[in-house]
Amino acid sequence: xxxxxxxxxxxxxxxEVWLLNVNPITPGDPHLPRPVVIxxxxxxxxxxxxxxxVPLSTGLQQPNANFHKPIPAGQGGINLDSHARCDLVxxxxxxxxxxxxxxxxxxxxxxxMWEIVKGIRASVGDTN
Numbered sequence: 001x002x003x004x005x006x007x008x009x010x011x012x013x014x015x016e017v018w019l020l021n022v023n024p025i026t027p028g029d030p031h032l033p034r035p036v037v038i039x040x041x042x043x044x045x046x047x048x049x050x051x052x053x054v055p056l057s058t059g060l061q062q063p064n065a066n067f068h069k070p071i072p073a074g075q076g077g078i079n080l081d082s083h084a085r086c087d088l089v090x091x092x093x094x095x096x097x098x099x100x101x102x103x104x105x106x107x108x109x110x111x112x113m114w115e116i117v118k119g120i121r122a123s124v125g126d127t128n
Contacts, residue, residue, distance in 0.1 A: 011046045012038045012097060015107030017056065017076035019098040025090065033098065037076065037084055037108060039116060050093050054116055056082040066122040069115040076112075077105020084112075086119025 012018055020036045023029040038045065040052035058080045060068055068083040108116075121127075 011042075012051050012094065012103070013045060013107060014038055014040065014042050015076070015113050016103035017078055017105065017108070018053075018103055019101060020053070020055070020092070020096055021098050022096040024092070024096065035076075035078055035082070035104065036092075036097075037071075037116060039089065039113075039120070049095075050091050051097070052089060052091050054089050054120070055085045057085050058082050060085075067119050069112070069119045071108065071112055075105075076108045077103065084116045084119065086116055087123040089120050089123070 016038050017035050018038065019033040021033050023032060023034075035056040036053035037056065038051050039054055040048075045051050056071060056078065057068075060083050063070070063083050064087075067085070067087040069086060071078060071082045071084055073079055073081050107113075
């Protein structure tokens with residue numbers, strides 16, 4: 001199915017950056033809306049009601065190179081240099097995302113996604 005300009009895609013895709021509008025884990029979260037990177041696979045994203053995400057942050061004072069992966073402004077449609085918080089991976093209902101707006105831009109590069117995956121693995125103690 002071809003998607004027309006200005007219409008949100010049928011489902012969030014791996015590597016895209018979306019805005020999180022509702023945080024069921026932290027009601028009243030002052031950081032909303034917050035950009036998040038979709039890290040779950042496209043078959044899962046298409047068929048499940050939830051997605052696995054990593055939040056982005058612009059305010060880290062001392063980023064940990066193992067867990068906080070830099071994402072430069074412009075990548076994925078973000079406006080500011082950010083860090084992917086690989087230590088805060090979450091499973092969220094798609095309805096928590098700004099589905100009307102859709103992704104902020106094109107998906108992150110394969111290199112940035114690989115760095116995020118390495119950060120997730122490091123945050124759970126996988127050193128292989």
